[in-house]
Amino acid sequence: MRFSICHEMFGETPFEEVCRTAAEIGYEGVEVAPFLFAEQVTELDAGFRKQLRRTAAYHGVEIVGIHWLLVKPAGLHMTTPDDALRLRTRDYLVELVHFCADIGGTILVAGSPKQRQVIDTYEASWARLVESMKVVAGAAGERGVTFCFEPLGPPENEFITTGAEAMRLVEEVDLPSFQMILDVKAMCAGETEPIPDVIRRCAPHVRHFHANDADLLGPGMGNTDHAPIAAALKEIGYRGWVSVEVFKFELGGPEIARRSMECLRRWYA
Numbered sequence: 208m209r210f211s212i213c214h215e216m217f218g219e220t221p222f223e224e225v226c227r228t229a230a231e232i233g234y235e236g237v238e239v240a241p242f243l244f245a246e247q248v249t250e251l252d253a254g255f256r257k258q259l260r261r262t263a264a265y266h267g268v269e270i271v272g273i274h275w276l277l278v279k280p281a282g283l284h285m286t287t288p289d290d291a292l293r294l295r296t297r298d299y300l301v302e303l304v305h306f307c308a309d310i311g312g313t314i315l316v317a318g319s320p321k322q323r324q325v326i327d328t329y330e331a332s333w334a335r336l337v338e339s340m341k342v343v344a345g346a347a348g349e350r351g352v353t354f355c356f357e358p359l360g361p362p363e364n365e366f367i368t369t370g371a372e373a374m375r376l377v378e379e380v381d382l383p384s385f386q387m388i389l390d391v392k393a394m395c396a397g398e399t400e401p402i403p404d405v406i407r408r409c410a411p412h413v414r415h416f417h418a419n420d421a422d423l424l425g426p427g428m429g430n431t432d433h434a435p436i437a438a439a440l441k442e443i444g445y446r447g448w449v450s451v452e453v454f455k456f457e458l459g460g461p462e463i464a465r466r467s468m469e470c471l472r473r474w475y476a
Contacts, residue, residue: 208440210471211236211271211450213417215243217460222259225460226266232464233472236271237263238316238450241306242278247299248306256309263311271448272314272352272415273307276300277322285323285339286332286366296322297339300354301346308350314415314448315347316388318357320364332366337379344385355388355415360397368397370409377412388415390452391431395421403439410443416450418471423454425463427470437474449475 212234217225229237239259241248263270277283283296300317307315325332340356347354358373367373373387389409394402406413418436420429427433440449451467458466 208445208447208449208475209235210468210475211238211269211448212464212467213238213240213274213450213452215240215275216453216456216463218456219243220460223262223266226263226268228461229464230266230268232461232468234268234464234468236269236448236450238271238314238448238452239273239310239312240275240278241273241303242275245279247280247302249302251306253309256306260311270311271450272312272316273303273310274316274318274452276303276315276317277319283322285319286326286336288327288331288335293335293339297342300339300343304343304346304350304352304354308352313352315352315354316357316415316417317354318359318390320359323364323366325366329366333376337376340376340380340385341382344380344382348382348384352384353414354385356385357388357390357393358397359390359393360395362396364397370394370398370405374409374412386414387412388417389413390417390419391426391433391436392417392419392421392423392454395431401435403435406436406439407443410445413443413445413447415447416440416445417452418449418467418475419452419454425451425453425467425470427473428463428466433470433474440475
């Protein structure tokens, strides 16, 4: 397993400094939040994308991929019955696929709970999502990246809340470039079975992993026991990224990154 850090916890800190800090603490990768750079990725030209790659490489870290995909632009929605809006959202996700590949990333994390609610019925929302994801995953396959759908639990999300649901979605889309991510905080909220069992169940399709705490902190900073979680990842032979994602930023990116790395080295290494 390799360790990466999510970019948004550093706020408006220049990307160069984020990469330098991550490398100094011991992270091998940085997971990028595109909304910190522009209102939409179509505003970021080829020169900017190349510079991101060069900056990460200069500091000895990899750009793992991107997440927080639909924070901007406002108003997009993956499952809406409004055909025009749904197709616009699908097309923007394809643009994000290109952005990810252009900056050297290989993983896109699709959480976006506010952009995937059930508006009419569960079945109709599911069918529309499958249809859109086939197109997005097709583009991902052409660019050599993997689009990972994230099960998210309540209270922020009501649609595809468990690993079992995400597995079914992956199997219906049925393309190698469409897989899933598991997130500790999300599993604490959405699953009825122990997290290690969820990891074992979802093993065939897990391509990315977020380490954090049920209290929205970094791994090891709250009360979530990461020992059995890390053991389950090792048991299934997971060799991907373990990326630190938090939702409380008060301590600042560098301090969160340092404290989280202590947990990663203790349990996941």
